[in-house]
Structures are given as C-alpha cells and as structure tokens.
Amino acid sequence: MSENHDEHITPYKTYIIIWLILMALTVITVYVAREIDLGSINLFVAMIIASIKATIVALFFMHLKYEDSITWVFALYPLFLLSLLIGLTSIDVFNRIVP
Amino acid sequence: MANGTAATISEPSFLEYKSGFRSWFYTTDHKRIGILYLVSISIFFIIAGSIAIVMRAELFTPESDIVSPHTYNVLFTLHGSLMVFFFIVPGISASLGNFLIPLMIGARDVAFPKLNLGSYWLYLIGAAILLFALLEPADTGWTFYTPYSAKTNTNVILLTLGIFVLGFSSILTGLNFIVTIHKMRAPGMTWHRLPLFIWALYSTAILQLLATPVVGITLLLLIAERTLGIGFFDPDKGGDPVLFQNFFWFYSHPAVYIMIIPAMGVISEILPVFSRKPIFGYKAIAYSSVAIAIISFFVWAHHLFVAGISETAAIIFSFLTFLVAVPTAIKVFNWLATLYKGSIQFHSAMLYALSFLFLFTVGGLTGLHVGALAADIHLHDTYFVVAHMHYVMIGGTVMGFFGALHFWYPKWFGKMLDDTLGKIAWFFVFIGFNVTFFPQFFLGVQGMPRRYATYLPEFEPLMKLSTIGSWILAIGMIIMAYNLIKSLYSGEKAPDNPYNSLSLEWQTSSPPILENFKEIPVVTDWSYGYGKKG
Amino acid sequence: MEQLTADHVHVHHIDPVEEYEQSKFGMWLFLGTEILLFGGLFATYAIFRAKYPEMFHLDHLKLDWELGALNTIILIGSSMTMAIGVTASKKGNNKLLIIMLAITIICGLVFGFNKYLEYTAKFAHHIYPDTSIFFSLYFMMTGLHMLHVFIGLIVLLIIMILAIKGRYSASYNTHVEVGGLYWHLIDLIWIYLFPLLYLIG
Numbered sequence: 039m040s041e042n043h044d045e046h047i048t049p050y051k052t053y054i055i056i057w058l059i060l061m062a063l064t065v066i067t068v069y070v071a072r073e074i075d076l077g078s079i080n081l082f083v084a085m086i087i088a089s090i091k092a093t094i095v096a097l098f099f100m101h102l103k104y105e106d107s108i109t110w111v112f113a114l115y116p117l118f119l120l121s122l123l124i125g126l127t128s129i130d131v132f133n134r135i136v137p
Numbered sequence: 138m139a140n141g142t143a144a145t146i147s148e149p150s151f152l153e154y155k156s157g158f159r160s161w162f163y164t165t166d167h168k169r170i171g172i173l174y175l176v177s178i179s180i181f182f183i184i185a186g187s188i189a190i191v192m193r194a195e196l197f198t199p200e201s202d203i204v205s206p207h208t209y210n211v212l213f214t215l216h217g218s219l220m221v222f223f224f225i226v227p228g229i230s231a232s233l234g235n236f237l238i239p240l241m242i243g244a245r246d247v248a249f250p251k252l253n254l255g256s257y258w259l260y261l262i263g264a265a266i267l268l269f270a271l272l273e274p275a276d277t278g279w280t281f282y283t284p285y286s287a288k289t290n291t292n293v294i295l296l297t298l299g300i301f302v303l304g305f306s307s308i309l310t311g312l313n314f315i316v317t318i319h320k321m322r323a324p325g326m327t328w329h330r331l332p333l334f335i336w337a338l339y340s341t342a343i344l345q346l347l348a349t350p351v352v353g354i355t356l357l358l359l360i361a362e363r364t365l366g367i368g369f370f371d372p373d374k375g376g377d378p379v380l381f382q383n384f385f386w387f388y389s390h391p392a393v394y395i396m397i398i399p400a401m402g403v404i405s406e407i408l409p410v411f412s413r414k415p416i417f418g419y420k421a422i423a424y425s426s427v428a429i430a431i432i433s434f435f436v437w438a439h440h441l442f443v444a445g446i447s448e449t450a451a452i453i454f455s456f457l458t459f460l461v462a463v464p465t466a467i468k469v470f471n472w473l474a475t476l477y478k479g480s481i482q483f484h485s486a487m488l489y490a491l492s493f494l495f496l497f498t499v500g501g502l503t504g505l506h507v508g509a510l511a512a513d514i515h516l517h518d519t520y521f522v523v524a525h526m527h528y529v530m531i532g533g534t535v536m537g538f539f540g541a542l543h544f545w546y547p548k549w550f551g552k553m554l555d556d557t558l559g560k561i562a563w564f565f566v567f568i569g570f571n572v573t574f575f576p577q578f579f580l581g582v583q584g585m586p587r588r589y590a591t592y593l594p595e596f597e598p599l600m601k602l603s604t605i606g607s608w609i610l611a612i613g614m615i616i617m618a619y620n621l622i623k624s625l626y627s628g629e630k631a632p633d634n635p636y637n638s639l640s641l642e643w644q645t646s647s648p649p650i651l652e653n654f655k656e657i658p659v660v661t662d663w664s665y666g667y668g669k670k671g
Numbered sequence: 672m673e674q675l676t677a678d679h680v681h682v683h684h685i686d687p688v689e690e691y692e693q694s695k696f697g698m699w700l701f702l703g704t705e706i707l708l709f710g711g712l713f714a715t716y717a718i719f720r721a722k723y724p725e726m727f728h729l730d731h732l733k734l735d736w737e738l739g740a741l742n743t744i745i746l747i748g749s750s751m752t753m754a755i756g757v758t759a760s761k762k763g764n765n766k767l768l769i770i771m772l773a774i775t776i777i778c779g780l781v782f783g784f785n786k787y788l789e790y791t792a793k794f795a796h797h798i799y800p801d802t803s804i805f806f807s808l809y810f811m812m813t814g815l816h817m818l819h820v821f822i823g824l825i826v827l828l829i830i831m832i833l834a835i836k837g838r839y840s841a842s843y844n845t846h847v848e849v850g851g852l853y854w855h856l857i858d859l860i861w862i863y864l865f866p867l868l869y870l871i872g
Contacts, residue, residue, distance in 0.1 A: 047761050048754070057751040064743050071870035072736070081720075084866035091862045099754040100855045108319060109699050116703035119347055119434055120710040124717045126450070127383045130438060131718050133447030248693045308704050316697045320689065350704045354711030354815075361811060366801030369715055375726075375804050380718060384711055 046104040056098045063091050148655075150551065150648040165250035168649065170257050171236030172549075177260065178224050178232060185219035186614065188212050193573070193607040196600050201590045209590035210276035211291075217279025222300050223267070225534055226392060227260065229399035230345070231310050233541050234338045236549060238314060240642035241332050243323025243660060245652045248316040256309040263303035270295035278588065280389070283370035283381040287362045294363055297356040304349045304356075307395075311345030314338055323641070325660035329423075332640050332664055333416065336423040337402025340430035344391045344398075348434070352388030355381065379444050386437035394433045397497075397529060398426055400537025401468055404490050407544050408472055409665050410638045411487040412479025416665040418471035425464035432461045439508050443517045451510055458508035465501055469494065484636070485559030489540030492567050496532025500525055503578065518588075521581025524574045531570055539566070542621065547635050551648040552628030558620040565613025572606030640664035691845045698849045702856050705819075709860055712812050716867060719804050730805035731868065733798065735789060739869035742785050743861065749778030750858040753827075757851045763841030765834060772831040775854065779824045786817055809868055816864060819857050826850045 067087040071080055097103040102113060148154075151168045161169060192212050195203045204212065235253065239246055247253050273292040277285055286293050318339050322331070359381070361367045368374025370381040409416045416422065438446055438454040472494055481487070503525040507513045516522060546554050576599040585596050592600060634643040641664065645654050720727050756771030793799075793806075800810040830850045833839065839847055 048758055050755055050758060053751050053754045053758070056754075057747065060747045060751075061744065064740065064747065067866055068736070068740055068870065071866065080871045084871045085863075088863050088866050092859050095750060095855055095859055095862065099750055099858075100852055105699075109696060112315075112696075112700055112703055116347055116706040116710070119707060120713065122434060123351065123384075123387055123707075123710055124714045126435070126438065126453075127380070127387075127714060127718060128721070129453060130383060130441075130446040130450035131377065131380070132721065133449040134445065135447070249697060252697075308701075312697055312700045312704070315700055316693050320693045320696065346700055346704055347707055350708035351711050354708050357815075358711070358715075358811070361800070361807075365799075365807075365810075367807035367811065368801065368804060369719070369807060374801070375719075375723065377718070380715070384714070 046101070048098065048101065052098065056094060060091055060094060063087055148650045150646065151651045152551070152648050154651050163254070165246070165254050166651065167235045167239050167247050167250065167253060168549075168653075170253055171232050171234075173257055174227060174232040174235060174260070177264070178228055181219050181223040181264075185216050185224060186611070188216040188219070190607055190611055192216065193604040195590060196592070197604045199592050199594050199597055199600075204590065206590040207276060210278075210588070211274045213588055214275050214278050214296075215271075218275075218296060218300065219267075220530075221279055221392070221396075222303050223264065225396045225530060226307060227303075227310070228396070228534065229403065229538050229541060230314075230338060230341050230395070231256075231260075231307075233403075233538075233545065234310075234314060234341075234399065237545065237642060238317055238335060238338060239321070240548075240645070240649060240653055241335055241640060242318065242321060242326055243641050243654065243658045244317065244321040245654070245657070247313050248321055249313050252309055253313050256306045256313070259302055259306035259309070263299045263301075263306060266295055266299035266302060270299055280382075280385060281356070281359060282385075283359065283362070283378045284372070286359060287370060294360050297359055301353055301356050301360075304353045307345045308349045311342035311349075314342040315346065318342075323657050323660055326641075327660075329420070330660055330663040331423070333405035333419070333422050333426075334399075334402035337398045337405070337426050340426040341395050341398045343427075343430050344395045344433065348388045348391035348395070351384060352392075355384040355388070358384075379441065379446060382441050382444055383438065383446075386440045387434070390437040390440065391430075391433045393529070394429055396534045398429060400493065400497075400534045400541075401426065403537040403541040403544070404472060404493050405468075406640070407486050407490040407540055408475050409667055410544075410636050411482045411484055411490070412476050413482075413667045414475055414479040415667055416471070417474035417477075418467075419663070419665065421467050422471050425467045428464040429461060432457070432464065436461055436508075439513070442510060442513045455508060455510040455513075459505065462501065462505060462508075469498055469501075483560075484543070485554070485556050485563055486540045486544035488560060488563045488567075489536050489543060492563070493533060493536040493540065496528055496536060496570070500528030500530075500532050503528065516581060518586055519581035520577040520585045520587055523587050524577035524581060527574045527577075531574070539563075539617065544636075545642075546621070546624070547631030548642055548647050548649070550625060550628075551631050552624050553631045553635065554624045554628060555620050558616065562613050562617035562620060565609055565616060567613075569606050569608070569610030569613050573603050573610055574606070576600075576603045576606075638664075639666060687843050687845070691843075691848070694845045694849050695852070698852045702852065705856055705860075709812075709815065712808065712815065713863070716808050716812070719808065723804060726803060727805050730803055730809075731871070733793075733796070734809070734869050735792065736869040738785055738789055739865050742782050743865045745778050745782050745785075746858050746861050749775045749782070750855055752778070753851045753854045757844070757847055760834075760839050760844040760847040761841060765837065765839060768839065768847065769831060769834050772827055772834060776824060776827050776831065779820055779827070783817065783820060783824075786813065812864055812868065816857070816860055819860070823850075823854050823857050826853060 067084055070076065070083055070087075076083060096113070102109070105113075151166055161173065164170060164173075191204065192209065195201070195209060201209070235247070238244075270292055275281075275286075275289070275291045275293045275296045277289060277291070277293060281293065281297060318331075318335060358367070358369055362370055368376040370376045370378050372378060405416060405422055435457045436454060438450055439458045442451050442455075503521070507516050507522055507525055543554055543559055546552070580596055580599050580603075583596070585592060631647045633645070633647050635647075636643070641658060641660070642649075644658065752771045752774045756768045756775065759765075759767035759771060798806055800807050827850055830846050833846065
C-alpha cells in the first residue's frame with residue numbers, strides 16, 4: 039500500500055530549519071516585549087509574531103501546505119468565527135452607555 | 138427504477154443478523170446506532186412532554202394550585218433542557234442522520250464507526266449525569282443565565298456538566314458526518330446529485346462542530362465560577378453577566394438551526410416524492426442550507442435586546458437577523474413551487490410535511506417580529522416568544538421529525554405503518570398544537586410574561602384554551618406512538634420501495650442488509666427526476 | 672446464514688489509504704473545535720484586557736516569564752521532534768519514530784513539571800483562580816491547556832507502545848500523523864498563550 043506516499047514527505051533538515059526560525063522568533067518576541075517595550079503596540083507586535091509562528095507550525099509541522107482546499111477551509115473557518123465572537127461581543131461591551 | 142432488486146438477496150437484514158444486548162450496545166453499525174438514538178431521544182421526548190403537560194395543567198387556573206412556584210421553575214428548566222439538549226439537538230440529525238446518511242450517499246457505514254458508537258455512549262453518560270442532577274434539579278431555565286445560575290442553591294453544576302458531555306457527543310457526530318459526506322460518497326454521487334437531506338445534515342454538522350465548543354467552554358466557566366470562584370460573569374468581581382449571554386447565544390442561536398435545518402432536509406425529500414415532481418430549485422435549496430449555517434453565526438445577540446447590550450450592537454444584530462430570513466424564505470418558496478401542479482398524494486408523511494410548511498412559516502414570520510429591535514422590546518420574555526419558539530420547534534422540527542418517521546419507517550423496520558391511523562393521529566396533533574400555541578401569541582402581545590406559575594385573571598380564557606389544546610396534542614401523540622409500536626408487530630411487510638422513490642436508500646432491501654448494499658451502487662443522476670421516467 | 676460479527680464486517684472494506692485520508696481530515700475538523708473551545712477564553716481575555724489594562728499589566732508581572740519562555744522552547748522543540756517522528760514513520764524508520772516519540776513525551780512531562788512548579792509558587796504567594804480576573808484567566812487558560820497536554824501525552828504514549836509492537840510501517844502510519852496533528856495544536860495554542868499571559872498582559 040505504498041500509494042500512501044504520493045503525498046509530500048518533508049525532509050528532516052526542513053524541520054530543523056523551521057525549529058531554528060521558531061526559536062529566533064521566540065527570542066525576538068521576548069526581547070521586544072521586555073527590553074524595547076513599545077508600550078501600546080506591544081500587544082500588536084506580540085500577536086503578529088505569534089501568528090507568524092503559528093502559521094509556520096501549521097504549514098510545515100502540520101503539513102497544511104500540502105493539504106487540499108477543503109482542509110484549508112476547515113482550518114481557517116474557525117479562526118473567522120473566533121474573530122466574529124471577539125469582534126461582535128466587543129461591539130456590545132464597549133459601546134454600552136453606563137447610566 | 139430497479140425496484141426491489143435487493144429483495145431476492147437472502148442475506149439477513151441489519152435487524153436480524155445478530156441479537157442480544159451486546160449486539161446493540163457494542164454495535165458499530167450506523168443503522169443500529171440510529172435506532173439506539175431514536176429510542177433514547179423518544180424517552181426524553183416523552184419525559185419532557187409530560188412535564189409540559191403538568192405545566193399547562195398548573196396554568197389552567199390563575200393561582201398556583203398543582204405545583205408550587207419553585208417546582209414550576211424546576212419544571213420549565215427541565216422541560217427546556219431536556220427538549221433542547223436531549224431531544225431536539227440530537228433528534229433528527231443523530232437518529233435519522235445516522236440511519237440515512239450512508240444509505241443515501243451509497244456508503245457501507247459512516248467514516249468512523251467506532252467513534253460513532255463513542256458518541257452514543259457519551260450521550261448516555263450525559264443522560265446518566267442528568268439523572269443525578271434530578272435529585273436536586275436546577276431552577277434557572279434552560280439558558281442558565283448568570284448571575285442567578287452562579288448563585289442559586291440548586292444543583293446547576295451537574296446539569297451543565299451533563300450538557301457539556303452531550304456537547305461532545307454532538308461535536309463528534311457532526312465531525313463523523315462531515316468526513317463521511319466528503320470522503321465516502323458512491324461513485325457518481327457528485328455534490329449536485331446529493332439528496333437535499335444530506336446537504337441539510339452537512340450544514341447542520343458544521344454548526345455542531347464549530348458552535349458547540351463555545352457553549353462547552355461557557356458552561357465550563359460557569360462551573361468554575363461556582364467551584365473556583367472565578368468572576369468573569371460576576372459584577373462584584375469586575376465581571377460581566379451579559380458576557381455569559383453573549384457566549385451562550387453564540388452557540389445557542391446556531392443551535393436553533395442545528396434543530397431546524399435537518400427538518401428542512403426532510404421536507405425536501407418528502408415533498409417531491411408525494412408530488413411526483415422534481416424538486417424545484419435544487420441548488421437554491423442546497424446552498425441556502427449552507428448559507429443559513431454561515432449567517433446563523435452573525436445574529437446571536439438578538440436574544441439580548443433587553444439585557445442591556447449597547448444600542449450599536451442591538452441595531453447591527455437586528456439588521457443581521459433579517460438577513461437570515463432570506464435563505465429561509467428561499468427554501469419555502471421553492472417548496473411551494475415544488476407542490477405547484479404536482480399530483481399530490483396525502484400520505485401521512487406528506488401531511489406532516491405540509492403542516493411543516495404552514496406552521497414553520499408562521500413561526501418564521503413571527504421570528505421577524507421578535508428580531509425587529511423595537512417590537513422585541515415589547516415582546517421579549519412574553520408568551521409571544523414562547524409561541525414563536527414552539528411554532529418553529531414543534532411546528533418545524535417536530536413536524537419534520539414525525540414526517541420523517543412516517544416516511545422512512547418502512548425502510549427502517551421493514552413494516553408498513555397504518556396510514557389511516559397515522560392520519561387520525563396527525564389530525565389531533567395538528568389541531569392540538571395550534572389550539573395550544575396560537576392563543577399564546579395573543580397572550581404575549583397583551584403582556585403575559587413567560588416563566589410564571591401564576592397570572593392575572595384576565596388571561597384566564599386564553600390560558601384555559603391553551604391547556605385544553607395541550608390535551609388534544611397529547612391524544613394525537615399517544616395515537617401516533619400506538620401506531621408506531623403496533624406496526625412493528627402487526628404491520629404489513631414493507632416492499633423495498635413503497636413510494637417509488639428514486640433516492641438510493643430505497644434501492645436496497647427493507648430493512649437494509651448489514652452493509653447496506655450488496656454492491657456499492659454507481660450513481661448516474663440526481664434523485665429527484667420524478668414525472669419523467671416514472 | 673453465518674453470523675457475521677460487526678468487527679469482521681467492518682474490517683474488510685477499510686482501505687488503509689482511505690482511512691488515512693479520512694482520519695487526517697477528521698482530526699483537522701476536531702482541531703477546529705478545539706480552537707473554538709479555547710476561543711471562548713481568548714474572547715474573554717480580549718474583553719477584559721481592554722476593560723482593565725492596568726490590572727492586566729500589574730498582575731502579569733507576578734508571573735514567572737523565564738519559566739514561561741523555557742516552557743515555550745520545550746514545547747516548540749517537542750513539536751519538532753514529533754514532526755521528525757512523523758516523517759520517520761512515513762519513511763518506515765520505526766526506530767527513529769520510537770526515539771522521537773520518547774523525546775516528545777519527555778518534553779511534555781518536563782513542561783508539565785514546570786507548570787506544577789509555577790502553580791505551587793503561585794499558591795505559596797496566595798494567588799488563586801479567584802484572586803483577580805487576570806489570574807482567573809491565567810489559571811483557566813493554562814489549566815485547560817495543561818489538560819490538553821495531559822491527553823496528548825496519553826495519546827502519544829499509546830502510539831509509542833503500538834510503535835514498539837511494530838504496528839506502523841511506511842504504508843500504515845495513520846495514528847502517528849493524526850496524533851502528531853493533535854500535539855502540534857497544543858503547541859499552537861501555547862504560542863499564543865505565552866505572550867498573552869507572560870509578556871504583554
């Protein structure tokens with residue numbers, strides 16, 4: 039049943055490189071947050087870096103890069119719903135007129 | 138069509154091939170699991186329905202005479218929780234969906250048969266936890282709103298824990314169905330040849346998969362609030378009780394569609410068969426199911442209009458709510474067009490399907506009244522909402538469920554139902570339902586609030602009428618139950634395809650053999666080509 | 672007619688390639704569920720952080736960011752060893768698979784041990800889940816995450832036992848792939864939890 043392997047097999051070397059990139063990003067995010075301290079855009083920068091890391095993990099460690107489109111849909115749709123949950127709830131919570 | 142080709146097969150049906158307790162509770166056969174669900178949800182339907190009869194009896198007079206106000210609170214909490222989480226959410230999807238999805242798409246089973254059995258066990262565990270919860274039942278209403286649910290002395294934790302476990306059952310069932318529909322269709326069964334019931338269950342499964350976890354975490358936080366003393370929903374600790382409502386309805390509004398979309402799928406199957414006409418607007422109906430599944434995530438806060446949410450949010454949500462009516466209306470128009478100039482046969486299943494069309498339209502249109510911001514301020518938490526909700530849930534989902542039971546009964550059990558008795562039962566159900574709930578619209582407009590054991594004397598005539606209706610409804614259900622059980626023993630043996638239907642499940646034997654088909658069928662056309670090929 | 676057992680019947684039509692595809696797709700769907708399960712907590716975090724920025728700032732300073740960073744490194748490392756294990760399994764290198772699974776499991780255990788140290792330190796300072804909204808979030812988020820680590824460890828342990836028994840080969844490694852996906856999700860969630868709680872609270 040070697041038909042199983044018409045799919046892509048990532049070589050070991052790639053994983054090592056990815057791991058090094060992830061480590062570098064971890065150092066950067068710690069450094070930016072603790073040493074530079076950008077104040078109000080701290081959150082923004084940290085989330086950007088975390089999202090880059092998460093994307094890399096999904097694409098390479100989880101092989102999302104080689105998955106079909108329907109897997110992509112079901113991987114991304116929950117993120118859309120999460121943004122909806124946060125966004126629409128915020129519209130409520132932060133626009134209330136407190137008597 | 139190749140009518141009855143499978144009848145000559147001497148292989149035993151899935152009902153006969155093995156017997157005994159283990160062959161049922163350890164089965165991985167989707168048809169048997171479907172039956173397990175059917176029996177379980179029926180038990181909960183009977184319990185929750187009986188509770189409703191007691192509540193209506195209490196409301197026969199303005200005073201609190203049969204049960205105390207506290208008991209009444211417990212009763213409506215149980216009625217709501219059992220009906221919503223134990224009957225109607227798993228209802229059509231887990232019982233009929235399990236039975237029909239592989240048959241309709243030409244597969245031998247669902248994608249993960251063992252996981253399917255696991256889902257059922259989770260359902261049983263949830264039910265067992267619920268039984269313990271009954272020792273000291275909660276009185277919060279099925280919505281468990283904070284801060285009351287975080288403070289009441291009744292046992293909220295067990296009930297919510299039971300629902301949490303059920304949620305996982307629902308998630309795994311949805312997951313199973315999505316994978317099955319994506320990966321296991323028979324050769325030639327393209328997306329645009331899929332029966333509309335499958336489209337409906339596919340949309341439902343997406344909602345089950347992605348909405349349920351949010352209520353799971355919300356109930357978990359409620360439990361943590363009661364045990365660990367966290368304060369996300371407690372104003373004293375800086376929390377926000379309305380946040381609970383936001384999260385709760387992020388699930389529970391899509392959950393309304395988890396309940397109704399499968400019934401819409403049932404209607405799309407029954408109408409063409411008994412009109413002998415192709416379904417009108419196949420793609421419109423199919424895509425509108427998916428559209429409802431998507432839009433239903435945008436509208437939750439219309440349940441919160443009087444909870445103190447911001448005006449901006451209220452206006453946005455009121456607008457979005459109207460959007461969800463569009464795909465729903467598309468479906469209704471297409472069903473009507475399917476009936477137009479058809480040769481309609483009034484089989485009992487068809488009567489339920491037609492009742493669905495009528496009652497669901499009433500329920501849907503009154504939904505617009507309560508979805509409209511200004512009107513809702515007046516109607517919120519009155520009997521108008523109760524009536525609207527029951528028109529959608531009973532008039533819609535339960536009618537669809539009954540229709541489906543009458544329609545697929547021969548396939549499932551290999552016996553024909555007594556159609557005359559079925560029609561008599563339908564008559565009582567239809568009349569009883571309307572007598573029970575139509576007066577409640579008037580009560581609501583006049584200002585009768587929901588969830589009270591007592592009421593002002595001026596509401597008495599309509600309240601009495603409503604209670605009398607509940608008795609008629611109960612008579613109808615008893616006749617129907619008698620018919621369903623009696624036919625198991627004394628029903629005529631069903632032919633493989635009693636209605637000359639074209640869809641795949643009718644092309645195998647009744648009841649189907651263990652692996653559904655002797656050979657996996659090759660599909661060459663959609664299943665709605667009535668009136669052309671005969 | 673012979674009495675067919677359900678197992679007998681269901682085994683003979685499962686094609687390994689189909690099973691692999693279905694299981695992988697099924698796991699992706701489940702990951703979506705998990706994201707939304709944590710989503711409720713992320714949404715709670717977003718709301719209260721915007722509402723009480725000072726509380727979040729002051730309270731997050733009480734967390735041990737060095738231990739958090741160490742755990743990040745450990746968990747990302749374990750994700751890499753898991754990924755290597757999956758590739759090894761696809762190449763039929765069972766020995767490397769077992770080694771990688773062992774390292775992954777050890778990393779998970781160390782992660783859990785660090786978490787234990789962190790929790791006990793918090794309790795010693797009389798910091799509990801009901802201390803403040805921030806710590807409610809901290810304990811709920813890391814607690815739920817820890818629960819997932821725990822489940823993930825059990826899954827990996829079972830896979831390792833099966834690997835030692837020689838159940839996997841280049842042609843059949845569904846469990847490894849699917850278990851790996853689950854483990855990566857645990858890593859994914861931590862990637863967000865770490866900065867949100869320890870760095871920028």
